[in-house]
Amino acid sequence: MNDAFFQEYWWFLVSLLGALFVFLMFVQGGQTLVWALGRTEQQRRMLLLATGRKWEITFTTLVTFGGAFFASFPLFYSTSFGGAYWVWMLILLCFVIQAVSYEFQMKRSNVLGTGVYRSFLLLNGVLGPLLVGTAVGTLFFGAEFIIDKQAIVLPGEPPVISRWATPWHGLEAVLDIRNVLLGLAVLMLSRCLAHLYFLNRIEDVEVRSRSLRLLPWEIVLFLVFFLSFIGFWVTADGYVVGQGGSIAVEPMRHLHDLLAMPEVLVMLVFGVLLVLTGLLMPLLKGGCRSGIWSAGLGTVLTVLALLLSIGWHGGVYYPSLADPPSSLTLSNSCSSEYTLKVMSAVSLLIPFVLAYIIWAWRALEKSPIQLSEVDQSH
Amino acid sequence: MEPIDTSLIDWSRAQFALTAMYHWVFVPLTLGLGLIMCLMETVYVRTGKEFWKTATQFWMKLFGINFAMGVATGIILEFEFGTNWSNYSWFVGDIFGAPLAVEGIVAFFLEATFIALMFFGWEKLGRKTHLLSTWMTVLGATFSAWWILVANSWMQYPVGMEFNPETVRSEMVSFAAVALSPVAVTKFLHTVTSSWVLGAVFVVGVSAWYLLRGRHTDFAHASIRVAAIFGLIASLLTAATGHQSGVDIARHQPMKLAAAEGLYEGGQGVGLVGLGILKPGIDWSNPSEDPFLWKLEIPCGLSILATNSPEGYVPGIKNILEGGYVGEDGLPELSAEKKMEMGGRAIEALAASQAGKNEQAVRILRENFPYFGYGYLKSPAELVPPVVPTFYSFRVMVILGGYFIALFAGLLLVGKRIGRWKPVLLAVLLSIPLAYLASEAGWIVAEVGRQPWAIQGLLPNCAAVSKLSACSVQTTFWIFSALFTTLLLAELCIMVRAISDGPDKESA
Ligand code: HEM
Numbered sequence: 046m047n048d049a050f051f052q053e054y055w056w057f058l059v060s061l062l063g064a065l066f067v068f069l070m071f072v073q074g075g076q077t078l079v080w081a082l083g084r085t086e087q088q089r090r091m092l093l094l095a096t097g098r099k100w101e102i103t104f105t106t107l108v109t110f111g112g113a114f115f116a117s118f119p120l121f122y123s124t125s126f127g128g129a130y131w132v133w134m135l136i137l138l139c140f141v142i143q144a145v146s147y148e149f150q151m152k153r154s155n156v157l158g159t160g161v162y163r164s165f166l167l168l169n170g171v172l173g174p175l176l177v178g179t180a181v182g183t184l185f186f187g188a189e190f191i192i193d194k195q196a197i198v199l200p201g202e203p204p205v206i207s208r209w210a211t212p213w214h215g216l217e218a219v220l221d222i223r224n225v226l227l228g229l230a231v232l233m234l235s236r237c238l239a240h241l242y243f244l245n246r247i248e249d250v251e252v253r254s255r256s257l258r259l260l261p262w263e264i265v266l267f268l269v270f271f272l273s274f275i276g277f278w279v280t281a282d283g284y285v286v287g288q289g290g291s292i293a294v295e296p297m298r299h300l301h302d303l304l305a306m307p308e309v310l311v312m313l314v315f316g317v318l319l320v321l322t323g324l325l326m327p328l329l330k331g332g333c334r335s336g337i338w339s340a341g342l343g344t345v346l347t348v349l350a351l352l353l354s355i356g357w358h359g360g361v362y363y364p365s366l367a368d369p370p371s372s373l374t375l376s377n378s379c380s381s382e383y384t385l386k387v388m389s390a391v392s393l394l395i396p397f398v399l400a401y402i403i404w405a406w407r408a409l410e411k412s413p414i415q416l417s418e419v420d421q422s423h
Numbered sequence: 424m425e426p427i428d429t430s431l432i433d434w435s436r437a438q439f440a441l442t443a444m445y446h447w448v449f450v451p452l453t454l455g456l457g458l459i460m461c462l463m464e465t466v467y468v469r470t471g472k473e474f475w476k477t478a479t480q481f482w483m484k485l486f487g488i489n490f491a492m493g494v495a496t497g498i499i500l501e502f503e504f505g506t507n508w509s510n511y512s513w514f515v516g517d518i519f520g521a522p523l524a525v526e527g528i529v530a531f532f533l534e535a536t537f538i539a540l541m542f543f544g545w546e547k548l549g550r551k552t553h554l555l556s557t558w559m560t561v562l563g564a565t566f567s568a569w570w571i572l573v574a575n576s577w578m579q580y581p582v583g584m585e586f587n588p589e590t591v592r593s594e595m596v597s598f599a600a601v602a603l604s605p606v607a608v609t610k611f612l613h614t615v616t617s618s619w620v621l622g623a624v625f626v627v628g629v630s631a632w633y634l635l636r637g638r639h640t641d642f643a644h645a646s647i648r649v650a651a652i653f654g655l656i657a658s659l660l661t662a663a664t665g666h667q668s669g670v671d672i673a674r675h676q677p678m679k680l681a682a683a684e685g686l687y688e689g690g691q692g693v694g695l696v697g698l699g700i701l702k703p704g705i706d707w708s709n710p711s712e713d714p715f716l717w718k719l720e721i722p723c724g725l726s727i728l729a730t731n732s733p734e735g736y737v738p739g740i741k742n743i744l745e746g747g748y749v750g751e752d753g754l755p756e757l758s759a760e761k762k763m764e765m766g767g768r769a770i771e772a773l774a775a776s777q778a779g780k781n782e783q784a785v786r787i788l789r790e791n792f793p794y795f796g797y798g799y800l801k802s803p804a805e806l807v808p809p810v811v812p813t814f815y816s817f818r819v820m821v822i823l824g825g826y827f828i829a830l831f832a833g834l835l836l837v838g839k840r841i842g843r844w845k846p847v848l849l850a851v852l853l854s855i856p857l858a859y860l861a862s863e864a865g866w867i868v869a870e871v872g873r874q875p876w877a878i879q880g881l882l883p884n885c886a887a888v889s890k891l892s893a894c895s896v897q898t899t900f901w902i903f904s905a906l907f908t909t910l911l912l913a914e915l916c917i918m919v920r921a922i923s924d925g926p927d928k929e930s931a
Contacts, residue, residue, distance in 0.1 A: 098539055104494065105535040109527030111501050116524035119516020119592075126502060127509025127889035134506060134899050137499055138906070144495035145910055148487060154920035156913035194591045197510075197886070198774035204799065205510045205890040206591070214895065380517045381587070381594040391525050398532045405536045408552070409543055 051385035052375040053357055055117035058392055060352035061345075062110040063181075067231060068344040069103035070177075071242045071337075072096045074235030076143075076170030079163070082243065082255050087416055090151070093166070095246045095414050096239075097147045102402065104140065116388055120192070120378035121363055124207040128190045129180065129215025136176045143169035171232065178231030180215070182224030184355060185278050185299075187364035189217060192371040210367035223281075226274040233267035234344065237324055241337035244327050248413040253332055264324050279303070284361040284372055292361075292369040303354050313350035319343025434896040435507045435888050440870070441900060442499045444863055445907045449493035451862050454568060454615055455622015455657075456486050457561035459650055461554075466649075468554045478642060480545075481926035482626070483557075485918060487542060492914050496907060507896065511877050511887035518584050518595040519574055522602070526570035534563030568618075569611050576607035578878050579869075580675045586792050588776045588785055593881070609671050610869075613664035616657050617862060620827050623654025624858035627834060629922055631851035634842045642926050644839050655831035662824055666728070672872075673729030673737065674751055676879060679872035681740045682707075682810045683817040684725055687714055689739035689748075695724025698818065701811060707740060708804035740810075744803045757794075759803035765791040766798025796881045805883075808874040816864035816871070823861035830854060 075096040083089035115122040126133050142165040149155045150162035189210040197204045211217050218224045240260045244253060283298025295301070303310045323340025326333045356362040356375055363373035379385065460482045467475035501523060504512050512519070540548060540556035548556065577583075583600030584593045595601060627650045630643035672680045681689065684696055687710055699718035707714070723733035730737065738748050738756070746758035757765070769791035775784035800806065830851070834841065841847060873879060877887035 098543060101494070101535040101539065102532075104498070105527070105531045108498055108501055108531060109524070111505075112520065112523035112527040115505065115512065115516055116520030119513055119520055122505045122516060122520070123509040123512035123889075126505025127507070127512070127891070130506055130889070130891055130895060130899075133502060137502055138902070140498055141495045141906065144498070145491045145913075148491035149913060149917060152488070152917045152920070154916040156916050157909070195774075195777060197514075197591055198770050198777065203890060204886045205888070206513050207509055208890050212892070214891065380520065381590075384517050384521055384595045384598075387595070387598040388521055388524055391528060394528060398528060402532065402536050405540050405556075409540060409547060411547065 048382045048385075049376070051382060051389060052379045054389060055113075055379070055385055056356040056362075056375055057349075057353065058395075059110065059113050059117060060349050060356065062106060062113055063352055064345040064348035066103065066106045066110055066177075067234070067348045068238065068341050069099070069106055070174050070231070070235040071238035071341075072100045072103045073170040073173040074232075074237070074239030075242060076166040077236060078239050078243070078256075078259075079166070081259060082252050084251070088249060088252055089163075091247060091249060091414055091416060091418075092243065092252070093147070093150070093163075094418065095243060098409065100143065100147055104144065107140065117380055117385060118373075118375070118378045119380060120207075121373055124190050124192060124373070125183075125188070125363065127207055128209035129183070129188060129218070130209075131213070132176060132180050132215035132218060135172065136180065139169045139172045139176070143173070170235075174232040174235045175228040178228035179218055179224045181231075182221070182227040182274075183218050184352075184363055185227070186221055186223050186281065187366040187372075188215075189367045190365050190371060191368040192365070192373075223274065223277045226270050226277065230267060230270035230274050233263055233270055234320075237263050237267050238337065238340055238344065241323060241327065241340055244332060245334045245337045246410070246413050248415045257327060257332055260324070261328060267324075284364050284369060286359060286361060286372075286374055290370060290377070292372060294369075299354065302358055302360055306354060306358055309350050309354050309357070312346050313354070316343045316346030316348075316350055320347060429885075430893040431891065431896060432884050432888050434893050434900055435891075436884060438507060438896055438900045438903065439500075439503060442496060442503060442903055442907075443870075444866070445903075445911070446493065446496040446500055447863060447866055448859065448911065449489050449496060450568070451618035451621040451859075452489045452625060453486065453493050453564050454561070454618035455620065456482055456489070456625060457564055457622070458619060459622055459626055459653060460486055461558050461561050462649060462653065464554050464557050468550050474641075474645070477926050478646060479557075481642075482646075483541070484921055485629075488914060488917050488921065490538070492910060495910065499903070507889050507891070508877065508887050509889035511882060513592060514882055514887070515577075515581075515584075515593050515878060517592060518577060518581075518601060521595065521598065522570040522574040522577075526567050530563050530567035530570060532563075534560055534567060537563065565615060568615060572611045572614055573602055573604070573607045575869075576604055576610045577601055578876075579610075579873060580604060580606040580671075581878050581881055586788070586795070588773055588788055591773070591777070606671050606675060609664060609667045613661065613668050613865075616660040616664055617824075617865060619657035620654060620661050620824075621858040621862055623650040623657055623831065624827060624854050626650035627654065627830075628852045628855035631841075631848040632922070633925070635845060635848045635852065639925050639927075640842065644842070647834055647841070648838075651831045651834040654827065655835060658824065658827040658831055662828065665821070665824060669728050676873060677738050678740065678743050678806060678808065679813070679868075680725075680729065681738065681743060682808045682813040682872050683868055685714055685718075685810060685814045686725070686737065686739040687741050689737045689742045691726065691734050691736050692723045693725040693737045694720035694722050695728060696720055696818075697724075698822075699814070701814060705810075707810045708744065708807045714810075740807055744806065759797070759806055762794040762797040763800055763803070765794040766796060766800070768798070769795045770798040793880065796876065796878070796883050796886070799883050799886045800875070805875050808872050812867055813872040816867035820861045820864040820868065823857055823864075827854075827858070827861075 075092065079089050079092045083092050146162040146165040150159050191208045191210055192206060194206055196206055240256045240263065243256055247253065279300040280297060281299060282294050282296050285293045285295045285298060287293055320340050320343035323336040323343055326336035326339065359374065361372045361374055365371040460479055463475050464479040467479055537556040537559035541560050544553050544556060582604050583595055583597035585596050587594045627647050630646040633639045633643040685699060685701055697719045700716040702714055702716050705714045725737050726735040727733055729735060736748060742748050744759045746756045746761065748756055750756040769788050772784045772788035775781055776788060875883045877884050
């Protein structure tokens with residue numbers, strides 16, 4: 046197994062964590078639906094109880110994603126986090142307020158009042174997926190950074206390797222509609238998945254029928270945003286790395302990459318089909334409960350395929366708009382072979398981690414949540 | 424080399440200190456109260472007495488309130504290495520990122536998965552499975568402390584690495600050396616045992632409040648007994664591991680020890696300052712007078728601590744800056760100026776090696792690399808950390824360490840009679856903030872005492888920071904201050920309310 050193998054393996058793991066995170070953001074989607082689906086206080090509490098048992102896994106996946114990215118591709122971590130400062134800070138802030146809200150919202154003497162903690166959840170629900178999606182959009186369409194390793198030794202320069210080329214420090218990403226489209230697609234996907242999750246977990250006729258009424262509109266919006274993103278992406282120009290790290294622009298580069306990796310293309314198509322199947326299942330089969338499994342697996346496969354397609358195959362996974370030669374590829378941004386190998390050994394624990402997560406979920410979720418459970422909840 | 428804006432460095436440090444100190448308000452209680460909760464639930468499962476179930480559930484309710492804040496403040500820290508210390512993240516990401524990734528895979532998921540079972544599983548799981556979930560949650564939190572302290576220790580004592588001039592960064596050559604570094608082991612043991620002390624002080628303090636109020640007295644006496652036994656063991660372990668931490672810093676970070684002791688001129692048979700008052704406004708890189716207004720010394724104490732011999736040599740700030748004494752490795756220590764010169768040479772050689780393949784440049788770089796970070800400094804005075812906070816924090820921590828031993832021993836000796844002595848109960852209650860003070864003071868010693876280094880000897884803060892405007896960092900600093908302070912206030916009110924509701928009331 047050579048250097049490239051371990052780089053691709055870690056890109057796969059980081060992408061898998063990212064893909065799981067996008068799926069698990071059904072928690073965020075659910076938080077935005079509490080008011081639309083729950084008309085009575087009891088119903089809202091029931092919905093929050095359902096997402097409240099899962100939020101920590103989503104949160105932990107985000108934190109692990111950060112740690113894994115840092116360890117395996119430190120140049121991305123240092124360049125993007127240090128440069129697109131405002132975007133990442135906003136994302137972090139909206140996760141900070143989520144972390145306390147589930148625990149504090151129903152407690153007495155909670156100072157801010159239940160309403161404020163619930164609006165924190167709403168804010169996290171909307172901004173979380175939107176900002177994460179928009180930020181991830183820059184992996185597909187580029188960001189404004191410059192990397193100069195000489196800076197650490199050059200006289201007259203502050204000794205900092207990565208710089209951001211705009212004073213907006215990441216906020217300029219919203220000026221590119223294609224990034225925003227991805228953000229909106231992720232937001233709508235998180236809401237669609239939340240509907241499916243509630244249909245699976247919640248035993249309440251009113252909530253279920255409202256969910257079934259809203260779902261078709263959410264699916265349409267999701268498809269509009271997602272397909273526009275895909276359309277822009279496959280037709281966009283992309284960077285190709287030449288000899289000695291030089292960069293050339295190639296029209297429809299991403300489409301060519303996909304075609305060059307048929308396994309990834311198949312995964313993408315299959316993933317999208319599974320998402321669509323999962324989304325349509327409850328509509329076609331009168332409130333069927335298992336849509337979340339198909340759409341969940343589909344989401345993981347789709348996001349995984351999209352991320353693999355930009356990183357594998359010697360591709361540029363973080364294009365620099367300000368200075369194309371600074372663009373990041375797996376090989377110019379990864380950790381040393383030794384570190385990747387050591388961590389690969391640690392990654393063998395992942396199946397055990399997955400196994401106990403699944404065991405724990407099943408132990409806790411033997412039967413759907415009913416109104417009566419709300420009163421005894423923690 | 425054009426210096427980076429110092430206000431940017433200061434604000435970035437301030438933001439990291441702020442977020443780390445807030446985070447540390449919640450972590451030790453998670454570790455300490457968590458273990459007490461595990462012990463009580465174990466007693467419940469073994470005896471089947473409902474009393475212990477109620478007690479466990481009560482402490483678990485407080486654990487949950489505290490835990491949420493720990494999670495909220497913790498996420499910032501992980502990403503802050505990237506957002507505010509991006510150059511650092513590149514320079515050492517190959518080594519430093521690994522413990523963080525392992526922490527996520529091994530520890531965080533354990534914690535996050537089992538905590539849901541612990542809170543929501545009382546009715547759904549068998550007794551033993553529930554007990555397992557509680558232990559797993561606390562084990563997850565403790566594992567996570569292990570890995571993050573491995574990362575922190577590596578910054579204090581960088582081992583298991585080599586600099587690679589081609590990639591312009593340090594790279595890991597031995598994961599075992601990083602993960603099992605002796606500094607990491609001591610730091611983990613001291614941090615965790617001192618957190619157990621905090622948890623125990625919290626439990627006896629809250630119980631003392633019930634006794635003061637004449638409420639839930641059986642529950643309070645039982646809790647005091649469990650926590651005092653646990654606390655006494657923990658506080659003795661804290662003192663022992665604290666001593667080992669002192670030995671470690673004497674070996675690897677002598678400047679930190681000198682600052683913690685206010686030792687300007689060292690020598691043989693140096694005394695340990697038990698108590699002391701520093702003269703204000705002293706320039707510690709070159710004081711013109713005796714820096715102490717008053718001090719109470721244990722003769723030869725510092726020499727014994729640092730070298731195990733009453734006659735042992737301990738360098739002071741002046742000696743470290745001037746060099747010339749025999750160092751840990753048996754060789755004469757270089758002066759600060761010499762180290763800066765060698766650091767400058769290392770940086771120049773790196774520049775030369777980047778300009779083209781140049782074996783000689785690489786050789787010069789390797790020879791001088793141990794002092795690489797000194798090349799970024801402008802004057803030896805920069806090597807002196809802020810002495811005043813380091814000195815006083817050290818005293819506060821150690822004196823309180825002694826006080827906690829006495830407190831737990833006293834509680835065990837008097838047993839239930841304590842219920843009659845209101846002033847003592849009040850003192851026990853007021854010990855809760857003191858435990859937090861000791862714990863935060865410990866981190867001030869560890870972190871302020873190692874300035875100006877992000878990585879000891881290799882990378883000073885000025886070369887570690889992200890290139891942002893000071894104003895941006897200032898803005899996020901104030902946002903975090905306002906947010907965390909508000910949330911802390913809310914947490915305190917919820918906690919006080921839950922405590923005043925008492926153990927037999929369902930959580931609301
Ligand atoms: C009883 C005597 C004690 C001694 C001799 C002692 C000694 C030390 C020393 C030398 C350090 C600095 C270690 C470094 O920079 O690497 C330290 C750090 C620390 N101490 Fe203590 N300590 C004592 C008691 C306590 C108590 C009672 C607490 C809290 C309840 C505490 C909490 C901490 C913490 C949180 C740190 C920072 C983490 C670390 O560096 O280990 N210590 N202590």
